[in-house]
Amino acid sequence: MIKFVPQLVNLLATIILLLSFAMIAQRRIVTLINLFMIQGAALVAASFLLGYVTNQPDLYVSGALTLVLKVIFIPWMLHRVIRKLNVRWDVETLFNIPTTMLVGIGLVILAFSLAAPVAKLSETLAGGSLGIALACILLSFMMMITRSKAVPQVIGFLSMENGLIFAATAVTNGMPMIVEFGVALDVLVGVLILGVFMFQIREKFDSLDIHNLETLKDDRS
Amino acid sequence: MSALGVFSQFLALLLALLLAPLLTGWVNQCRHWMQNKSAPGVLQPYRALHKLFHKDSVMAEHASPLYRFAPYLVFSCMLLASAIIPTLSTDLPLSPAADAIALVGLFALARVFISLAAMDVGTAFGTLGARREMLVGFLAEPALLMVLFCASMITGSTSLTAIVETLAHRDFAIYPSMLLAGVAFTMVSLAENARVPVDNPDTHLELTMIHEAMILEYSARHLALMEWAASLKLFAYSCAGLALFFPWGVAEANSPLALLLALPVLLLKLAIGGALLAAFETASAKMRVFRVPEFLGTAFLMAVIGLLVNVLLGVG
């Protein structure tokens, strides 16, 4: 069983990467949230698995945190938000999807090439998946750049956090507990604030289109 | 300073005072002859001065004290100038007090005061004359200075007596730079002494006059002093020129005999110089005021080129 674990972790890693790509490609916000939820689930699975194998209770805890936050609470809240503000579509992206995909592949290659020397050094089970984590981070970064509505941007931001957590879990078998808690707390508060914000933005600009948020320029104003 | 020195100094002063009007008279005389006019006589300037001194002075009611003492100051400046230029002998106790540069400074001082006096009354003519005078001056002064530097580069000194001594009693040598300097000096002295082609001493034509315009308001003793100062200036320039370019015959220190000999030589040289000046004036035509800067600029450049030639030939 043990000898399958690395493959399993790598499999989960690949799934996460796949999901990031899927998110880049996806236009419907509801689906986007669902994809995000699945990504969180995969993350949870990975951390539980590693926790079981390296029998570190910390990983269970962090997995649980992720479960509660990323799989249950945040998706629920996002769903609620979009229902309230009824924004279902993020029709126009700033760049068209295929281009974004191509750039994304380039990023993956870069990430792997960066992670390769580091991964060799790591003696944890899933050290090799550092590259994937980095790739996820960069991809979600790019997603944030390309999306023109507030909600997808936030989702991109959160999936970037997923990537980070995965990196922490896979590469270093989890950060110290206190840090985990702090991070979780920050994410929670952050999401709450974002939710509030979206309502306020909506009420000021009666749309979540961030093209409205381009008044503060530097044209001598 | 030896007794002889003091004596020769006084002699030089006296000579300048007395001979200056004579020189002016002589130049006018020659010019009239060459222009086939009947000449008023060589002594005419003395008579004019005498007459002027006798008259009551008439002065603008709002003329300031500066206007009144300017003639005295100008006169004494010229006096001092002719005192430090070696005319008869190079043994002048006063000459260490002022060298070539100081001589130029002295002329400049006189010029500034005469111009200020001209501006004082505030008639249109006076200021016009002052402006033109300064225009002439700001090019003539450096030109004159450069001429003197030419000499002092050769002789390695700026003290006039030293220059003349070396030029006169060093074994004879030809300095091409001095040729240029000589031409420059002639042009400068024409301009400085209000001579044709720069100015015409005996017309009152507002288009052209410079010196006359400045002293237009003066009368009687003040005018006399101004005129006398003018002729002193002419005398001083001529003596300086002679001393620089034809220094032979000027007596050295403590040689009374040479001193006796120097006087006739000087008179001769002056006579010839005056005649030449008159001839030049007759031959040339008055130029427009705006061409004066070009004229003097040429002089200035020549003098500088003279200096450069000195350096080039490694003289001094």
Place this chain on the structure above:
Amino acid sequence: MNVLLFVLGFPLLGGVALALVGHKTYARDVNVLFSLGTFVAACVMTAQVINDGPFFVWGNQFFIDPLNVFLVTLTAFVGMTTSIFSRPYMRVEQDHGKMTPPRMRLYHSMYQLFSFTMLLGFTTNNLGIVWVAMEAATLTTVLLVSVYRTPSSLEAAWKYFILCGVGIAQALFGTILVYMAADKVLGAESATLLWTNLSAIKGELDSTIMSLAFVFLLVGYGTKIGLVPMHSWLPDAHAEGPTPVSAVLSGLLLNVAMYSVLRFKVLTDGAVGTQVAGQLMMGFGLLSVVVAAFFLSRQKDVKRMFSYSSIEHMGLITFAFGMGGPIANFAGLLHMTVHSLVKSAIFFTVGHATQKAGTQVMSEIRGLIKVNPTVGWGLMLGAMAIVGMPPFGVFASEFLILTTAMREHPWATPFLFMGLGVTFASILLRVLPMVFGDTTLKPLAHPPALIPVFVHMALGLVLGLSIPPYLNGWYVQAAAMMGAAP
């Protein structure tokens, strides 16, 4: 029973308390009181450090050393003066109807929580907690910036949140990499994110990972420092929030970010051995100085202009630390201190000026010294100080930085020259007519609180003319702690 408890406890408590009563009229004074308490506690702690050197608190989760204790005191001090300044200021804002009681409550409690997060970030020994504190600081300040609820303030806050959130995320990845590197050396026991332990073994950390990590950390925390080109959020956030918030943002938050970068720089230098970290920092510093200078020259909004000047000064500090060496580090620390003091003082005066004029557009603020000479001279002297006119302290540090750079990195001096020159020209060009000439302004109901301004200026003057020996002791130790780079 440690004094640190009070240093952290006062603001935390204040945050909670003001969350309940922040909308009352006396809340302003409560705010001041808590800040004052924090400051006193910080002073006591300082005294301890001066007497018996660095010490750990609570199972070495917290570590107080000369470097952070003086930053703590500085933060507490500026926090206090700013709260004093905000009393009349916020009163006027309320009169103008820009603030409502619930917003006042939010403002006050967030103000305290914000200073708590900063102090936490300074004092903690755990690099992970540093990250947490930074993120928390971001969140609190986001709320502070958006407190007016105007479209522009919302926009500014949104940008601030997204950009800094992303940046911070990079920083977290960097931290994870550091953790990974440490993990290999120290094994799996949980103390591996404690800075003290790390710096003990920094020589053995793997250089590849560390350099990779430093890139992420620099980009991440650099976003919060406001280094060009990650600076874009800064002018918006500073210009749109309430002036006291601009003051603490410029004066303090940037310092926290800088501080954390420094902590990591020490580790990276130790691990990599080459100057790579320093060179990166110098590059970013120069870029920030020059670009910010040119931005500055085209601003019309006074607060935007001075926030760009903050970017420029942060660039200068980054450059100084990048150069390394005892003198440059000393200069950097000095510059951090003086910049906090002077810049916050400037924002105080600017706040009053803008309230008098009813606008932040500089061309409509004229002749301050006619209406209120003290504000006018305050702004004038502040501007003089910030552009590096002696005898103010900014000059002292710029003197050291420039002279050191001239011989160690001559290639950099033309850029510094250009940057400083353009900054000087632009700031004075705008400030002179604001201060002098005929006026367009009207006096206000509430007298301005100018004691903070002149206290800050006086301190800046002292730092320029004669640095007190104990303070100097701090600087020297701290500079040494950052390691004299080769």
Place this chain on the structure above:
Amino acid sequence: MNSMTVPGAWIHVDWVLLVVVAWLVIGMLGIVALRRFRFVATVLFPVGAVFSIVLMAVALSAAFSSPELAVLPLGLPQLPFHLRLDSLSAFFLLLIGGVSAGVSAFAAGYFRQGEGTPPGLMCLEYHVFLASLALVVMADDAYVFMVAWETMAMSSFFLVISNHRKPEIRSAGYLYLLVAHVGALAILLCFGVLQANTGDYTFANMRAQHLSPFWASIAFVLGVFGFGAKAGVLPLHAWLPEAHPAAPSPVSALMSGVMLKIALYGILRVSFDLLQTHIWWWGVLLMALGLATALFGVVFSTVQTEMKRLLAYSSIENIGLMCAGFGLALLFLSYGMKTYAALALTAACYHMLSHAFFKGLLFCSTGAVMHATSERNLGKLGGLIRYMPWVAWSTLVGALACAGLPPFGGFVAEWLLLQSFLFTTGLPSSFLDMLVPVTAALIALIAALSGYTMVKYFGVIFLGQPREEKLSHAHDAGLWERLGMVWLVLGCVMLGLFPNQVIAVIDPLTQRLVHGGMAHTVAESSWLLVPVSIERASYAPFIFLLGVLASFGLVFVLVRKLYHGRLRRVPPWDCGYPFQNARMQDTAEGFGQPIRQIFELFFRMTRELPQASDASPRYAVKVEDPLWYWLYLPVARAVEWISALVGLLQQGRIAIYLLYSFVTLIVMLLVVKQ
């Protein structure tokens, strides 16, 4: 104030510090008595003047004593304020004290109630300015130097804009401060080079460093740039003709008379004292700069129609001459010709001293005239010699000195300068030898032109008939103003008549900087000023003056004795045209017109010529500084252009901002990957 040489003993440094502190205290008192004008005017300023005299006395005795050190417990921790009083500083302290004494006395009568800065604040700024001047020359490490230097700039800036309601005055002050600060940055970098990476900023250490020619040249060029900016050397002169007219007259007097010299002090300190190596082209560079500046300045000053602008340009000219002198001294020094270097340096220093006095005097007189007539445009003045004789006659002295006429200070300086140029023959390089005649010619030309300018200045203001009605009730200067001006007049005269004594004071300076001096040659010839040997050249202003005066008196008496002194006053001759009026006199423009024609290519002129058909024909000509268009505006435009480009970065779209961070991250990752 603990002093190193004799602990406890009360030495020169302490006295100077006493004066500095006293000035600061006076300034503070001014703040205390912010609006009590009479107290400030009649107590504080005169007391300040007294301390100036004290400073002068101290400096005189300090000039001949050995250098003294002092360390103040101020400044950076590792770097307390080091002060040093050597012969160089002493000379400049003498200059500061001498001029400021007169100017302060004048200021006591000058400052009036009214617009702009309250008198007390003015008093503070003024005395802080004085104190910083004194500190700059005392400084013995880079930090205190820069602190004093910038304090000087800042205080003078506030003085300049003291009447800040006028926008043009504000912009003048702005330009001034900007140029000064850019210069200061250059100076800072210069010190950065000089400290040679030792981290020790004391001048003593800098003297000890031996820089490679490359670095030394960089330091020199930076220094010349920085200090030149403050001194108004081409092409960084543009602030000067703006700031001087903007400032109140006593302030312009101090700035032009003293502050510019302090800038030159910086050049001296750096290039002769701190730098150990001297390279010949430095001298040539400085000489070329100086001559260009001088010619530019004098040509512009002749065509000015505004009193103070005219004087400001003439200051530029004099600064240029001094720089030329320094350059020559450097040239000689680099070839080890110490005596000649000493001669050139002495000439330059002499010029500094006399310029300080006569320019201070002239600026004060403009102040008095402006108070009497509230008119600064030459075209509207005239005939004032009859209404304000005190001002007129003292101005005459100043003008003659400025025109470089014997027997005043200006002439001695120019005389020495020309002498030193004459000696340049015999330099090892023939190319340099060729340079000499040209430079000498230029200097002569410049001197003559300044004569032209001064005749215009004095003649148009004080002579002729009043061009405006109101001038006829102009009042003469008050008591304090007269006192100050008389003091400065005395300075000019003394400098003119007793060159040997002055040179004796300058000698220690030259001994220190170029290890050569003229004291010995001067000492043995009591009345004659003899630079090298009596055969070479000599000048005795006193005898000179005696000669002129004696013949003056003699002629006067003789004329009276032999003839008479009768005088009739009548209206001037109207040339047969009875409708003449005062407006028909030559205007200032008219007086400058020939120069404007001759040097046309110097100027950027815009003429407005009348047409034959004009109902009311008018002629106007505007003369501007071409450098402003060739240098300053392009720089400003470049900055605007770049900042416009940079501004594009900040265009509001959050996606773009994210992209910046993203790209930065990627790039840096690639960088460290290598």
